[in-house]
Amino acid sequence: MNQESFSQIFINACLVNNFVLAYFLGICPFLGVSGKIDTAGKMGGAVTFVMLISSMCAYGIHAFLEAIDAPFLQLISYIVVIASTVQLVEMFVKKMSPALFQALGIFLPLITTNCAILGLALFQTNKGYDFFQSVTYAFGAGTGFTLALLLMAGLREQLDFAEVPKVIRGTVLTLVAAGILSLAFMGFSGLGSN
Amino acid sequence: MLKQTLHISTSPHLVKGSSVEVIMRNVVWAMLPTAAFSVYAFGWNAALVLITSTLSCVLTEHVLCRLSGKRSTVSDWSAIITGLLLGLTLPPIFPLWMTFLGGVIAISVGKFLFGGLGYNVFNPALVGRAVLQGAFPVAITTWYDGFAADRFSSINSSLLAAPFMKPVVDGVSGATPLSAFKFDGVITDTADLAFGFVSGSAGETSAILILLGGIYLVTRNFMNWRIPVSILLTVFVLSGIFYWIDPSKYPSPLFMLFSGGLMLGAVFMATDMVASPITKWGVVLYGAIIGTFIVVIRIWGGLPEGVMYAILLGNAISPHIDRLIRYRVYGTSLKSS
Amino acid sequence: MNKEITKATTLSSTDEFIKGLWKENPVFVQVLGMCPVLAVSNTAINALAMGLATAFVLIMSNSLVSLLRNFIPKEVRIASYILIIATFVTMIDYAIQAISVELHKNLGAFISLIVVNCLILSRAEAFASKNTLGKSIMDALGMGLGFTLGLVSLGLVREILGSGAVFGIPILPENFQEWVIMILPAGGFFTLAAWLLVFNLYKQKRNAL
Amino acid sequence: MLTIKKHTFKHGVHPPENKEETNRLPIRQFSFAPLIILPVSQHIGKPSKVIVREGQEVIRGQKLAESDGFLSVPLHSPATGIIRKIANVPTLSGKMTTGIYLEPFPSSTQEILEGNPIDLETATPEEILLGIQQAGIVGLGGAAFPTHAKLKIPEGKHCDTLIINGIECEPYLTTDHRVMLEQPDDIFMGIKYLMKATGAKRTIIGIEANKKDAAEFLAGKLDGKDPVSVEVVPVKYPQGAEKMLITAILGKEVPSGGLPIDVNVVVVNVATTAEIGRLLPHGRGIQERVITITGPGVKKKGNYLIPIGTPLRYVLEEVGVEESISEVYMGGPMMGVAVGNLDISIVKGTSGIVVFNEKQVHKSAQVYPCIKCGACVDACPLSLNPSKLGILAKFESYDKMAEEYHLMDCFECGSCSFVCPSHIPLVQYFRLSKSIIRKRKSA
Amino acid sequence: MTDSTTIAPSNSLKMLRAMAGIGVLCGLLIVLTYEGTLPRIELLRAQALEEAIFKVVPGITQMQAYTYKNNAFVPAEETDLDVVYAGYDSEGAFKGIAIVATGQGYADVIKIIYGYDPEKEQVVGFYVLESKETPGLGDKIEKDPTFLENFKGLDVTLNADKTALKNQVITVKKGTKTNAWEVDGISGATISSRAIGEILKQSTSEWVPLIYQNKTAFKSRGNE
Numbered sequence A: 001m002n003q004e005s006f007s008q009i010f011i012n013a014c015l016v017n018n019f020v021l022a023y024f025l026g027i028c029p030f031l032g033v034s035g036k037i038d039t040a041g042k043m044g045g046a047v048t049f050v051m052l053i054s055s056m057c058a059y060g061i062h063a064f065l066e067a068i069d070a071p072f073l074q075l076i077s078y079i080v081v082i083a084s085t086v087q088l089v090e091m092f093v094k095k096m097s098p099a100l101f102q103a104l105g106i107f108l109p110l111i112t113t114n115c116a117i118l119g120l121a122l123f124q125t126n127k128g129y130d131f132f133q134s135v136t137y138a139f140g141a142g143t144g145f146t147l148a149l150l151l152m153a154g155l156r157e158q159l160d161f162a163e164v165p166k167v168i169r170g171t172v173l174t175l176v177a178a179g180i181l182s183l184a185f186m187g188f189s190g191l192g193s194n
Numbered sequence B: 001m002l003k004q005t006l007h008i009s010t011s012p013h014l015v016k017g018s019s020v021e022v023i024m025r026n027v028v029w030a031m032l033p034t035a036a037f038s039v040y041a042f043g044w045n046a047a048l049v050l051i052t053s054t055l056s057c058v059l060t061e062h063v064l065c066r067l068s069g070k071r072s073t074v075s076d077w078s079a080i081i082t083g084l085l086l087g088l089t090l091p092p093i094f095p096l097w098m099t100f101l102g103g104v105i106a107i108s109v110g111k112f113l114f115g116g117l118g119y120n121v122f123n124p125a126l127v128g129r130a131v132l133q134g135a136f137p138v139a140i141t142t143w144y145d146g147f148a149a150d151r152f153s154s155i156n157s158s159l160l161a162a163p164f165m166k167p168v169v170d171g172v173s174g175a176t177p178l179s180a181f182k183f184d185g186v187i188t189d190t191a192d193l194a195f196g197f198v199s200g201s202a203g204e205t206s207a208i209l210i211l212l213g214g215i216y217l218v219t220r221n222f223m224n225w226r227i228p229v230s231i232l233l234t235v236f237v238l239s240g241i242f243y244w245i246d247p248s249k250y251p252s253p254l255f256m257l258f259s260g261g262l263m264l265g266a267v268f269m270a271t272d273m274v275a276s277p278i279t280k281w282g283v284v285l286y287g288a289i290i291g292t293f294i295v296v297i298r299i300w301g302g303l304p305e306g307v308m309y310a311i312l313l314g315n316a317i318s319p320h321i322d323r324l325i326r327y328r329v330y331g332t333s334l335k336s337s
Numbered sequence C: 001m002n003k004e005i006t007k008a009t010t011l012s013s014t015d016e017f018i019k020g021l022w023k024e025n026p027v028f029v030q031v032l033g034m035c036p037v038l039a040v041s042n043t044a045i046n047a048l049a050m051g052l053a054t055a056f057v058l059i060m061s062n063s064l065v066s067l068l069r070n071f072i073p074k075e076v077r078i079a080s081y082i083l084i085i086a087t088f089v090t091m092i093d094y095a096i097q098a099i100s101v102e103l104h105k106n107l108g109a110f111i112s113l114i115v116v117n118c119l120i121l122s123r124a125e126a127f128a129s130k131n132t133l134g135k136s137i138m139d140a141l142g143m144g145l146g147f148t149l150g151l152v153s154l155g156l157v158r159e160i161l162g163s164g165a166v167f168g169i170p171i172l173p174e175n176f177q178e179w180v181i182m183i184l185p186a187g188g189f190f191t192l193a194a195w196l197l198v199f200n201l202y203k204q205k206r207n208a209l
Numbered sequence D: 001m002l003t004i005k006k007h008t009f010k011h012g013v014h015p016p017e018n019k020e021e022t023n024r025l026p027i028r029q030f031s032f033a034p035l036i037i038l039p040v041s042q043h044i045g046k047p048s049k050v051i052v053r054e055g056q057e058v059i060r061g062q063k064l065a066e067s068d069g070f071l072s073v074p075l076h077s078p079a080t081g082i083i084r085k086i087a088n089v090p091t092l093s094g095k096m097t098t099g100i101y102l103e104p105f106p107s108s109t110q111e112i113l114e115g116n117p118i119d120l121e122t123a124t125p126e127e128i129l130l131g132i133q134q135a136g137i138v139g140l141g142g143a144a145f146p147t148h149a150k151l152k153i154p155e156g157k158h159c160d161t162l163i164i165n166g167i168e169c170e171p172y173l174t175t176d177h178r179v180m181l182e183q184p185d186d187i188f189m190g191i192k193y194l195m196k197a198t199g200a201k202r203t204i205i206g207i208e209a210n211k212k213d214a215a216e217f218l219a220g221k222l223d224g225k226d227p228v229s230v231e232v233v234p235v236k237y238p239q240g241a242e243k244m245l246i247t248a249i250l251g252k253e254v255p256s257g258g259l260p261i262d263v264n265v266v267v268v269n270v271a272t273t274a275e276i277g278r279l280l281p282h283g284r285g286i287q288e289r290v291i292t293i294t295g296p297g298v299k300k301k302g303n304y305l306i307p308i309g310t311p312l313r314y315v316l317e318e319v320g321v322e323e324s325i326s327e328v329y330m331g332g333p334m335m336g337v338a339v340g341n342l343d344i345s346i347v348k349g350t351s352g353i354v355v356f357n358e359k360q361v362h363k364s365a366q367v368y369p370c371i372k373c374g375a376c377v378d379a380c381p382l383s384l385n386p387s388k389l390g391i392l393a394k395f396e397s398y399d400k401m402a403e404e405y406h407l408m409d410c411f412e413c414g415s416c417s418f419v420c421p422s423h424i425p426l427v428q429y430f431r432l433s434k435s436i437i438r439k440r441k442s443a
Numbered sequence E: 001m002t003d004s005t006t007i008a009p010s011n012s013l014k015m016l017r018a019m020a021g022i023g024v025l026c027g028l029l030i031v032l033t034y035e036g037t038l039p040r041i042e043l044l045r046a047q048a049l050e051e052a053i054f055k056v057v058p059g060i061t062q063m064q065a066y067t068y069k070n071n072a073f074v075p076a077e078e079t080d081l082d083v084v085y086a087g088y089d090s091e092g093a094f095k096g097i098a099i100v101a102t103g104q105g106y107a108d109v110i111k112i113i114y115g116y117d118p119e120k121e122q123v124v125g126f127y128v129l130e131s132k133e134t135p136g137l138g139d140k141i142e143k144d145p146t147f148l149e150n151f152k153g154l155d156v157t158l159n160a161d162k163t164a165l166k167n168q169v170i171t172v173k174k175g176t177k178t179n180a181w182e183v184d185g186i187s188g189a190t191i192s193s194r195a196i197g198e199i200l201k202q203s204t205s206e207w208v209p210l211i212y213q214n215k216t217a218f219k220s221r222g223n224e
């Protein structure tokens, strides 16, 4: 059993071991959907939501697979369940807020193939978190993801109006800013250790 | 007869008189006492580090401008500030090749890539230092006691490490007040901190001289006083609350104020207007956020000092602050703007 | 991001192979599947292992998808692809564990995360589901090797500067000062940025000619 | 009643005032130029329609051009003389317009022709407005907007306060200052006409603290029963802008995109008011105006009563200028327009002429990128974000400027450019952007 | 992941067939691989664990896992989680216990194993199982010889009534170690070396009194 407290799990997942900036998970949406603050916030919200749901599902599946002693089905069942969850969320969003659906565009379905979600499920299993720890972990990871996305979007909105040499514009500049952001997040190291 | 050729310019035809170059030059003047004290305290070592970092920044700026076919912008003095500040944040026996590399990174990655003067979203000097700290964490936490007897007669071997090679440190390395506190629970005397009789980065030791430089800039209206005041006040109040709760566990607010890079950071680095918010209330919030990060990192974090990280995070948050805190446009209601 | 790279398939098999290495390189040109690229490229050996594992999954899934392409109804194709990919990933995961526990530990969760590497899904969707077995294998080989090439290029730079070694063998003088940052996350971002910059400069130069 | 205020509007700037050299010099009459050139477009709105022929002899005060519609005013002859030519003439904006060349008779008496006097007691508001239009009066505060049009209260609105603008916040200019000291009776007469025309119940004369003498002088003339008061506000640019003045005096804000009447106020410049008070009882038309001629390049600085249409070149030769003059502005140095061609004429909207020589113009021309110092943000009286607007303008993001950053509210006061340490020509960017946006809208 | 367009019944049969087919195929492939690799993976894992245990309890050649149940140490079943490993030399004599412990380091969780000798009342060996500490800095906890020297004989003597440690393990600044229960830190990796001290402190105060009180349980392999 894992002894970490909720606040420790949250701080570690959100700041110290930020999924994007320290674990390199969810880089694709991080590079792809961080152009505008509004979309970034919505994407972050969507990812956090999916993370919470899939974390709960993963906890259930893991318990079930333990019971029937079939660990080799872990990966395949995680991905199937996450894919269906996202599908449901997508349908829900489409119905409830067409505007939001429009804004997230192709990215909602892509959350399925976002390694941050799957990574979360795998990590929580590896770390042996119980149900509430898992949910805290998911919430922390989602918040951290949203935070990274929002910070990046703020910087990029500003950089849209900078005299950046053409060869650097776009992905290169985003990666450099991400690198510096990742350095800045190193300041949080050790925060979650007491 | 009247002259026929008249200049045509657009209104307003008056300007206030200060210019970017004047501001930048004055910031350099304001930093000189701090730089001079660091040479006094750490000898030729600090002098070499400061000269190298400044030269490397200026050189990089010049070369990059030339390479990209632009007019060289070194004459606006901003590269000199970046260089001096970088040097001031490094340990006084930091290997010169690393110092040089730091300058190159500060200007090329921290400034040029983002579009040069005015467009950098992070403080260039701190980008340089953050990369150095990430790359060479041992060298950048190898301190040196000030006022060594031989500081004007010999140069530390660490400084002269061959490029790309590990430095060999000679002599004892001193602990900074913050690492002494964090790792050994030792509190340094506040007067020593204020006057700079402690070990630390080249320019962070004398809080008083840094403050004087800041006061000069504020009176000449070259600096936004709200930023340092907001940072220092936040640090003081927050750490004061903890100290009041449990003085045996938490450091005193005065110790917090005068130790480490807080003064240098609050006065000269967080105030870099390029990477800070633009409105009066925006900078107050920015300062409060930086101050909070500093206290959190120092008290609960793994690292003894967090000023650099706090300011970089503050830089990253500034676009959001500018989005959130805007003035209400005249004649509009708050909601409609 | 999921760029459709469906060309009129008049290319020969060799061309299918070559394009993945260079013109449509998944890392440098398409910028796909960046998470593993950044996460496991801190040493060349990790990068190589990850690249080969990905290539294996890519080849196997492309083959199977191509074989079954007429059997899978359109509506469930993505679901089927994911099932197929997950299967091969599980297989390679166990295979690596059986080879070396140490290596498996270094690659961490990223082996499992090959499942969500969009490179694989996008090849299945954009290529294998429309092409013959032979061509699909060539395409997968090219993309897989191109991906490995990209990973190893990053891994080499990061390992040389970060540890003074290549594939674990020290090549620089004893007292070389390692640049720890290269092994840290920030180093991954910076190195990828630098490689992309090199590519952009190269493209710019070629276009200028 | 004299009120001294401590508070004023938010932000704004303090340029050096430089008014001491002319503010004690009484208004002096200027002689006629050998040839007077009168453009027909001296106001905002439709140009006046010429009603004289070449070769025709005209009398001082006679109408030379008729108003052409509601937003238009007539043009009167400033002198008795002969029409030499009707041809295109250059104007300040660089565009050409129709102009009347008038050669004054040097020997004639230059008596003024009387028209239909408007009797304050009996005239209806409509008659007063018509009288103002027929007198050719436009805003002398600088905008040259036909005053009668402004005074016409739109349906459903009403005016309760009339503010007389005696602020004169532009550095160097002392026109309104001298008018207040020398033409108090005209001003009070004008106020009476204006109050009747607008239905306002009270009048406040707003004056900046650097003209206390004028404020005390005017307040001293009040008998305490008049619904008129004088308020002194702290010195700050651009207090003279009507929105700022309303905020400084009444604490109200004119809504974005709105007019003063939306907060039940009408603002009229003191010189305009004096002109109304002087001309309407006689039914005359406007023939001359007070202009401050000053600046380091001028030898005989002063406040002059100059006939409309006097060529600028003649004016400068009369007062004498230094060899090294470099820039000449019509208006003050903050909002005035630099003159490229000395062959233009004095028009009704000319409030001052400022001449700088090379030394003053030597404002280090180096433009740096915006360093986000925020000086402009804290200077803009409308609380816009000139820094952001400037960057957006550079990247031609006009829609964003208008929609998110209220560009169209900017009244081009120049405070932002004045303080900018990077010397970015912000106002110039904004003027250009506004015109592009307007063009796009109308297209 | 189906398109939301309505699907004709005959079509859905085809879909079902396809999915079922693929499912069976995939299941088969996975199970086959799993069964095929399992023995070797378990062997490798066991070897790795054994190696680690042999490293931290010097001189042993055999081991036995125990778990603490109902106030006594009993040989552990496969499913037991909290286990310690007793080590025996070639003659079967009990030499010490290997204990796994974890805690937060500088970068992430550090997992270590250490050996405890109840006779000497000392920690006698130490090995890092998992750590993401910074290479060249934090990873000195695995490599630095002077640091590892600490654990050749770290004092964990119990107090008089044998219920708790006399002195808790603590990391001190490099070069200032004066007592046998102190860990001499690593300069430049103070945080990581302190984390090790902290992990040891937690784990020893939990396990050492228990093991010491029950040390007879380990005397012979598997409580025979």
Ligand SMILES: Cc1cc2nc3c(=O)[nH]c(=O)nc-3n(C[C@H](O)[C@H](O)[C@H](O)COP(=O)(O)O)c2cc1C
Binding pocket: D044, D139, D141, D142, D143, D145, D149, D150, D151, D152, D241, D242, D243, D259, D260, D261, D411
């Ligand atoms: C194009 C234009 C239209 C105007 N329309 C009106 C109007 O309808 N009613 C009115 O009272 N004032 C009107 N004004 C006058 C303004 O209220 C104001 O007096 C004039 O713009 C000069 O003010 P300023 O010098 O502060 O800019 C108008 C001004 C302009 C330039």
Ligand SMILES: Cc1cc2nc3c(=O)[nH]c(=O)nc-3n(C[C@H](O)[C@H](O)[C@H](O)COP(=O)(O)O)c2cc1C
Binding pocket: D138, D139, D140, D141, D142, D143, D144, D145, D147, D150, D165, D166, D167, D168, D169, D170, D238, D239, D240, D241, D242, D243, D267, D268, D269, D270, D272, D273, D335, D411, D412, D413
């Ligand atoms: C920036 C700015 C400054 C102004 N300053 C003055 C001023 O000092 N005095 C003045 O009478 N009008 C000034 N105006 C014009 C006034 O806004 C307003 O149009 C005028 O007082 C109306 O009177 P008028 O129509 O009789 O000219 C200024 C306008 C602007 C935009």
Ligand SMILES: Cc1cc2nc3c(=O)[nH]c(=O)nc-3n(C[C@H](O)[C@H](O)[C@H](O)COP(=O)(O)O)c2cc1C
Binding pocket: A186, B133, B134, B135, B137, B138, B141, B179, B183, B303, B304, C180, C184, E106, E107, E133, E134, E135, E137, E138, E139, E186, E187, E188, E189, E190, E191, E192, E193
């Ligand atoms: C990039 C980077 C990585 C670091 N990694 C570690 C680490 O793995 N372990 C550690 O104890 N400290 C690490 N540190 C922390 C510093 O080296 C810290 O200042 C040091 O542990 C303080 O110890 P000292 O007082 O003995 O120098 C790291 C710092 C940086 C900037």
Ligand SMILES: Cc1cc2nc3c(=O)[nH]c(=O)nc-3n(C[C@H](O)[C@H](O)[C@H](O)CO)c2cc1C
Binding pocket: B023, B024, B027, B078, B079, B081, B082, B083, B085, B111, B116, B117, B118, B119, B120, B123, B124, B125, B126, B222, B223, B224, B267, B268, B269, B270, B271, B272, B273, B274, B275
């Ligand atoms: C008060 C003040 C503080 C400054 N601080 C920094 C700094 O910390 N780092 C830096 O690189 N430049 C600093 N500058 C200089 C300048 O803003 C910097 O070169 C720009 O960030 C480059 O675009 C400062 C300038 C001023 C006026």
Ligand code: SF4
Binding pocket: A027, A028, A029, A110, A113, A114, C001, C002, C031, C032, C033, C034, C116, C117, C118, C119
């Ligand atoms: S499709 Fe998915 S995996 Fe591929 S680049 Fe986009 S987000 Fe990344």
Ligand code: SF4
Binding pocket: D140, D141, D142, D167, D168, D169, D170, D171, D173, D240, D241, D331, D332, D335, D351
């Ligand atoms: S015309 Fe110019 S000087 Fe005169 S009041 Fe208006 S802005 Fe001020």
Ligand code: SF4
Binding pocket: D379, D380, D381, D382, D383, D384, D386, D409, D410, D411, D412, D413, D414, D415, D416, D417, D426, D427, D430
């Ligand atoms: S010119 Fe426009 S933007 Fe600039 S200060 Fe004046 S009103 Fe504000």
Ligand code: SF4
Binding pocket: D369, D370, D371, D372, D373, D374, D375, D376, D377, D386, D387, D390, D416, D419, D420, D421, D422, D423, D424, D426
């Ligand atoms: S005053 Fe100039 S430099 Fe300062 S923020 Fe405004 S535009 Fe930028």
Ligand code: FES
Binding pocket: A024, A025, A026, A027, A028, A029, A113, A114, A115, A116, C033, C034, C035, C036, C116, C117, C118
């Ligand atoms: S999000 Fe695309 S590989 Fe991680």
